[in-house]
Amino acid sequence: MAGFPSPFGGSKDDGELFDEYDEFVPEHLPNPGEFLVDHRVLAGEDHVVFHELTRELFEERRVYDMTFNYNLARLNLDTRHKNAGYRYAEEQNDSTILRAEFTPTTPFCPQTHTLTIGSFRAWNDLSERHGYELIRVRAARMHHQSDAINEQLEELENKFLSTGSVMHVPEGDVGSTPIERTKQNERQSRGSPDAPF
Secondary structure, X not given: OOOEEOOOOOEEOHXXXXXXXXXXXXXXXXXXXXXXXXXXXXOHHHHXXXXXXXXXXXXXHOOEEOOOOEEHHHHHHEOOOOOOEEEEEEEOOEEEEXXXXXXXXXXXXXXXXXXXXXXXXHHHHOHHHOOOOEXXXXXXXXXXXXXXXXXXXXXXHHHHHHHOOOOOOOOOOOOOOHHHHHHHHHHHXXXXXXXXX
């Protein structure tokens, strides 16, 4: 297999940079965070089976990390980013609900909002493929906008539970970042006849 440049210098083969999908390598995965605490974290074969299915669903719905130009599921296998990717846990009191926590490569990753929403839509719109009634998605607390992102993910989750559709979201609600939504609201307020300025 031909080598390609490594972001840390030199040239490495693909096989040196990535673990295999059928491997569970805990030291190359993020530690389960706050959202997964007190729930049954998937490990070993359980993690592998679900993550392999995730690769298929993300490929079908084009959930891609545009920085690295690959299927987001591959981030878990990228040895250059050992603390990034998804971890999963079944809810303690309801095994029909899976929790998925995304840890980005940096606290300021600009794609975290888009990637977590894309993940939510892919998993929950294709729920017959994995058997869970709901997959709840959150960004890890280390991200500087995790509160705003997670609030929006919770809104999307509630809309899905009430409508049964992952796409039943008002225009401008999902698809813009929390910062863009704040700016949009400010512009609308300034343009309103009732605005103070």
